Structure formats: C-alpha cells, structure tokens
Amino acid sequence: MDDSTLAARLEQLGLSEKEVDTYLSILRTGEAKASEIADDTGVSKRYVYSISESLEERGFVDVNDHVVPTTIRARPPEEVIASLTDQLTEMETALADRFADTEREPQQFDVIKSRVTVVKRLSEYIANAESEIMLSVPQQHLPEIGDELAAAVDRGVLVMLVVNSTDRIDATDVAGKASVARAWEQGMPIMLTVDGQYGLVAPADMVLRTNSDQRAIAFVQKQIVPILSGSFLGNYWPMATELHVAEPRPLPATYRSFRHLVLQATLRLRADEDVTFSAEVYPVQAGGDTRHIEGRVVDTRQGMAEPQTNAYPIEHTLVIELGEETATIGGPGSFLEDFEAGEARLS
Structure with missing residues (x-):
C-alpha cells in the first residue's frame, strides 16, 4: 500500500490530514522528539504536542513526557490494530441494536449492474419466501440457487419453476426444487416474484456471463409484482412443458x-x-x-x-x-x- 492510500485509510478512521502526517512521521523513526517531528511535518512544536496527545488518546502513540526532552513513540502496529478492532467490535453491538430497532422499508426500485448482485438478490428473496415463488431461470444457473429452492419447498412454499434450456431436461433435474416445474427451449428473461411483494427481472446473460453490461431491476411493490406474476402465468408458463409435479403435501x-x-x-x-x-x-x-x-x-x-x-x-x-x-x-x-x-x- 502506497503512502497516499495509507493516508486515506487513516483519514477514514477519523484522523485529520495533519494527524496523519504526524503519525506517519513518528512511524518512520519509531520514536522522535517533538522538534524533530515538527521539522519533518512543517508544523510548530506546540502543534506537535497537541496532535501527539490526541494520537495517544486513540492508542496510536505513547508520549514520554517524563523525560527531557519529551519524545513520542509509535506503538507497535499490531497493538494499534488490535485496539481498533476491539473498539469496532464493541461499537458493532450498539449499532446492531439500534439498527434492529429501526423499521426498515426495502428499496422500492433497485437497478442492479453486476452478476454477483443478481445472484445474491435471487438467493435472498427465495430464502425469505413465506408462501409463493414464481421463477424462470436458465438451467446453467439452477445449481447456484437449488439449495434455496429446495429449502423453500420443504417449508411449504409454492414454487412454480420454469427452466430455460436448449438441452434436454428431465424431472430429476428439478425434483425437490419445485412444487411444479416446466421447461422451455426458447430464450426468456430471468423472472422472480416472491409472496406477491418482491420481484426481479434480469436478462439471462447477467447470470451466464461475468462481463455483461446489461442491467437488472429488483423491486418491492405490491402494486407491480402481481403484474409480473400475471405475465409469468400468461406468457411463459403455458408455453413451457411440464416436467415435474411434487406429491401432495400432508393435510390438514x-x-x-x-x-x-x-x-x-x-x-x-x-x-x-x-x-x-x-x-x-x-x-x-x-x-x-x-x-x-x-x-x-x-x-x-x-x-x-x-x-x-x-x-x-x-x-x-x-x-x-x-x-x-x-x-x-x-x-x-x-x-x-x-x-x-x-x-x-x-x-
């Protein structure tokens, strides 16, 4: 990591530009007098004392004011990192408590630019489904979300699945992953609706190619998701060939x-x-x-x-x-x- 990047990282931790310059100067020598640091950084000796006290409070240095002249010694970096980690861990709990107490509304519309995010969002929506999933997906992508689909079926979610492929697909490819599954050879987008509230539409290339420049849209809106469900049921589902129907679930x-x-x-x-x-x-x-x-x-x-x-x-x-x-x-x-x-x- 070069000096400019290191300085930027230290500023992200809350250090000012002058504090960063002072700290890096101390690190280069390990221990130095205030006058030497002042000459190196171009600030007054009084200012070096002030900054050094601030750095000491944060655990970056030790100020040896019991000797004459006073020296400032850099603490070992592993100790500094350990101290910062403890502080962040302690703060994480407090932040998490406040975050959990906040009622969060999902983003209504979200333009997705990367394959990784599309895959993550598909998995997240499927994993959170409580009652119903409608999904069309390329066969090559099915293994990446197969476990989430199987878990949804196990917990009693209706899973209607269309697998898109020019290759032959049989029931064993989808057994356990859907309540009802169909196959279609024609090209179609990835479509997902969950519980009549969550939806996602993406070009198939976004999960089949890592360098696709196309975009997907995820949305959370009860007025729009049923329109997507209607398109799935009216335009794609009837055209596909039935592969698999799961056995009836126990009653009542x-x-x-x-x-x-x-x-x-x-x-x-x-x-x-x-x-x-x-x-x-x-x-x-x-x-x-x-x-x-x-x-x-x-x-x-x-x-x-x-x-x-x-x-x-x-x-x-x-x-x-x-x-x-x-x-x-x-x-x-x-x-x-x-x-x-x-x-x-x-x-």
Whole structure:
C-alpha cells in the first residue's frame, strides 16, 4: 500500500490530514522528539504536542513526557490494530441494536449492474419466501440457487419453476426444487416474484456471463409484482412443458397462498380423496360481511398442473359444496368468483 492510500485509510478512521502526517512521521523513526517531528511535518512544536496527545488518546502513540526532552513513540502496529478492532467490535453491538430497532422499508426500485448482485438478490428473496415463488431461470444457473429452492419447498412454499434450456431436461433435474416445474427451449428473461411483494427481472446473460453490461431491476411493490406474476402465468408458463409435479403435501394444512391451496386440492381430487375447505370469506360481487364457510371441494379451476382447467391464466378457483348448492372461491383480488378468501385451510 502506497503512502497516499495509507493516508486515506487513516483519514477514514477519523484522523485529520495533519494527524496523519504526524503519525506517519513518528512511524518512520519509531520514536522522535517533538522538534524533530515538527521539522519533518512543517508544523510548530506546540502543534506537535497537541496532535501527539490526541494520537495517544486513540492508542496510536505513547508520549514520554517524563523525560527531557519529551519524545513520542509509535506503538507497535499490531497493538494499534488490535485496539481498533476491539473498539469496532464493541461499537458493532450498539449499532446492531439500534439498527434492529429501526423499521426498515426495502428499496422500492433497485437497478442492479453486476452478476454477483443478481445472484445474491435471487438467493435472498427465495430464502425469505413465506408462501409463493414464481421463477424462470436458465438451467446453467439452477445449481447456484437449488439449495434455496429446495429449502423453500420443504417449508411449504409454492414454487412454480420454469427452466430455460436448449438441452434436454428431465424431472430429476428439478425434483425437490419445485412444487411444479416446466421447461422451455426458447430464450426468456430471468423472472422472480416472491409472496406477491418482491420481484426481479434480469436478462439471462447477467447470470451466464461475468462481463455483461446489461442491467437488472429488483423491486418491492405490491402494486407491480402481481403484474409480473400475471405475465409469468400468461406468457411463459403455458408455453413451457411440464416436467415435474411434487406429491401432495400432508393435510390438514393452512395456506397463505391461495394458488398453493388450489394446487393441493387439485392433486387430492385427482387421487379420489375427499377434501374439505374452511376459511373466513366475503362476497365478491354484492359486498357484505365476512363469514366463515366450510364445505367439501368438488372441483378446481387451475393452470398450474396439467391438464389445465382454467379459462384464463390467473384463474385459480375452488368449487365447494354449501348445502344443496355450490359456490366458487377465489384468492385475494378475485372478481368473478362468489367469494374471496385470504388464509384458508384444507383437511
């Protein structure tokens, strides 16, 4: 490290320019009289005494004022670094406590310029998913985030995965990494939505090449992420070929993702099992008060697992028996179903 860089680093630790000059002068000799340091740095001897006292308080030097004339000795660098490290470690705890107490709002829009940051953000969003992930990704990149996807599946997150590759892909490549996985040979961007709140869009080249000059966008906005989910479901998912559908998860279970609930109900019905739905719902069209309903699921409309039974890509609906009649239930934002439900239970 050259002198200018070293000086800059010392200034970052809070030393002034004159303090840096004085300290480096002391280091060069190991120990010197105030007059010698003054001649070397071009400041007055009185000023050297003042700066030396400041440096002593910070642990950089020892001032030997019990001898005549007074000398200033540099402390061994390893002792200085050890002292600074202890101070920073001590300060870290205090800063962390205050940082944890602050309610943090994620950046709404973030332009990402590097591959490393794209990979880090993908992994971070997937690791924090609580209910639902939609992801399209090149096959070459899948191993880098495979562990995060598998962990999400294990904790009950709905993972809808499209793997993009011109090579042959089979179910073993995606087993355990998705609730439902598909493959598509055509080029497509990396797209990720998590829990209807977090989203990321990136050109595939950004994770396939280390020197790409393209940009990605990450965003946190509940009004925009559903638009990206709709594009994923409407433009890419139907064009891809189904590779893998995971086995139904154990029941009873409560779901925050209504799409996940519909998928699980579909798989149970196809296995000729009886499934009961229960939730707090409210009427979509007429309005009215929230009510609790419980009934047997008799049909589903969905496009996650083949064969597709929905009329449009974002339709994911349950048909349940309510006495002698049937009713349709949709998730948040429903507009054609009879009722809208948030968190719901299957048994």
